[in-house]
Amino acid sequence: MYTATPPQVRRTGQSRAAYLTLWMFLLVNLVIVEVMFVNPSRPAPNTLTAIGRFLGLHLGFVMALQLLLIGRVPFLERRIGMDKLTNWHRWTGFTIFWLVVLHPTFVLLGYSRLDQISFFAEIPNLAEQMPVLLGMIAAGLVCVMAFTSVRMARRRMSYEAWHATHMVVYVMIVLSVIHQVYEGSSFASSTLTKAYWWGLWAFAIGSLLVNRLFVPLARNARHRLRVVAVVPETDQAVSVYVGGDRLDRLRARPGQFFWWRFPGHNSWWQVNPWSLSAAPDGRTLRLTAKAIGSTSAGLRQLPVGTRVYIEGPYGALTTASRTRQNALLIAGGIGITPIRALLEDPDLTGDIVVLYRARTPADAVLIGELRNLVQARGARLHLLTGRTTDGSQPFSPESLRGLVPDIAERDVYLCGPAAMAATVQRSLRALRVPARQRHIEAFRLGV
Template sequence: MILARAAVAVFLVVNLVAVHVLFLFGRPPAYNLIGAAGRLLGLYLAFALAVQVLLISRLPLLDRSFGMDRLTRWHRRTGLTVFWLALLHPAWVIVGFARAGRDPVPATALTLAKQWPALLGMIAVALIVLVVALSIRAARRRLSYEAWHAVHLLLYAVLVLGLIHQYVEGTAFTTNLATKVYWWGLWAFVLGALLANRVIVPLVRNSRHRLRVAAVVPESDDVVSVHVTGRDLERLGARAGQFFLWRFPGHNRWWQVNPFSLSAAPNGRSLRLTAKAVGGTTAGLRDLPVGSRVFAEGPYGAFTLDRRARTATLLIAGGIGVTPIRSLLEDPRIGDDVIVLYRVRGGSDAVLLGELRNLAAARGARLHLLTGRTGPGNQPFHPDRLRAMVPDITDRDVYVCGPAALTEAVLAGLRRLKVPSRQVHAELFRLAG
């Protein structure tokens, strides 16, 4: 983790310094101060886009060192940065041109829109605004996961339009051979990471392992487990607690992809995912034909015992978030000093409970099923309740997975109890493909 943090810091600092060097020595000089500010904002925007691409490229260094939850936060913050820069960059450039030519701002914007490089940039800005508008919480709740994911594919169009715009309009990158090599070398690295980790590696792995559906097992009225087999699965290097991005060709469209955790520790012979019907893809898993093809991208995530700092462990699950918790409990490395807290509204909602009980009994772990509606008399993750159930909580690594509200309540309680941050591991699954 320390080396990864240092590598990320060096990458950001070196490239930000280079961006300012490009701005200071770029030719031709800006026509006025406003235009110069617009040019600098454009450089910031281009670099922010490069960072955003790296965040979704599934670089092993980032994924294994920081995990999905932290990368999700960075992705959202970078996305908001891209959004504001995408608005401010053209606005300052247009105002700068208008001041230089002493023309009205609307007339200047219309004139620039008639030039195809500027028009491509404006289209990219419109697409960014659309994606961000559909990603805010109020809009996101109205979209299915599949629709939200499809909308985000528009960002690849933004990337193409942005690169064309940079190539034609980016005078700061063409000052000399060194600036050209640096800038397009940066983008070659970024695009190479994206293609290698999101396209080439998954294609090679799926060709090698030939994944197929071995069994489909209903766990409850709205939860189903899918067992997947293939060749040489031990070479995947999957760990308990990790997830894959799953596609089912022939059963769902190619762009319909969902992140599902392994609900059983990988054993080199099969993989198992367990999902709740919350969208079109997950609802259809019950009807998957045995023998149908599976395309899996992964394994991903740092929600594993590799990052454990203590020998004692507390596992906290909420709802269907029990799946990676159940796989962690099966991991032979977890030891025998384990406490499991499983939060559900009612006993009928506790999927995989029988398996948890069997695993807990085999390991000598303590399992607490926490039921009922959360209210004044039922606050299972209040710091006092947590300490009562787990007196030595500060001496344990804590793994929590569940709905956002539950996870945030647990994390708030752990902070108040002063559990060291290096011992806290959370998975929210807020970032998909």
């Protein structure tokens, strides 16, 4: 029989601290940027170029902010969660796109008026200067990334293709920094502003290198991860067991995920975020994936002994964010993996209800394990099958209230496709479930 530790209701102080830190970083730096703009090293020749400089200065700051968001800073990833950070990343990306469009537009308009030539004639005129040309190339790369991030384009691309396209972000960063070195005027007005500006970029680039390169390299060298077993779960899903040295030192928690690479089996740039589908025990890690892209489909052919390279653990879908005694766990499709792991967490106490959405009973991955865990914990499981086109609306406010009458008094953990997550979010708001009680990870693309 499952024995749990005494109930422990967690507070959301860590999450609030992370949000406060992020917002304070944003606001303080914006104030500094405004002060820098009004004290440039050289005045703009006219109003149009001044507007262009204003937009360019803010573009540089927003790009540094974006680096921090894609840098997988543990302080943010483990307290805010990938889902919310991905939303920040997405909106910051579109802000960069519009600034990239408007900044050169106003600069070109200003210089075309100054040189008394047409807008289009000014383009090759400025492009003769190498720093400006590099900035134009960087702007073109930003436009490519923005186009591939549009929902219609994303739906037509595999995750692997989308991720490979977004690797050009690193080329764009290099070109942008070179452009700023030669063209910056607002942050070159004094030694202090130069120190601030390059300190900001050093912090952003340093965070990226440390968290996405140096720390993962050190951890993987220490733990020496290898595939120890590959177990088919259904015709479309497979579990991969990974062993290594001293895995307890990873401090991974049920509900978290890693970014996984399999060097030697896949290309080095192929990386996927997969949640742990079982609570880490210090000896092995287990992921369970559905054959959606080429990488996940190829997991069945992973030879035992294949090297594994991970980044993480990440994610805030853990019991550390609990605010209530009882919990509702909701999963859609392969989103059952972190939910199944959470059921093994001894800190998940109280009355537990699990809602598992699958197209058919045969599509319910890990259903046998789930039923055993639910029975051992005295929890309740509802397997919700069928198509919404047949009139089934399992996540409408009425359906959720019918299945879990006290839903507003529970912590709600959710993992599933983005469309399903959006539907559940709307219903939770309609049912007046406070935001602090909603813990969500949706399937979204992340760099």
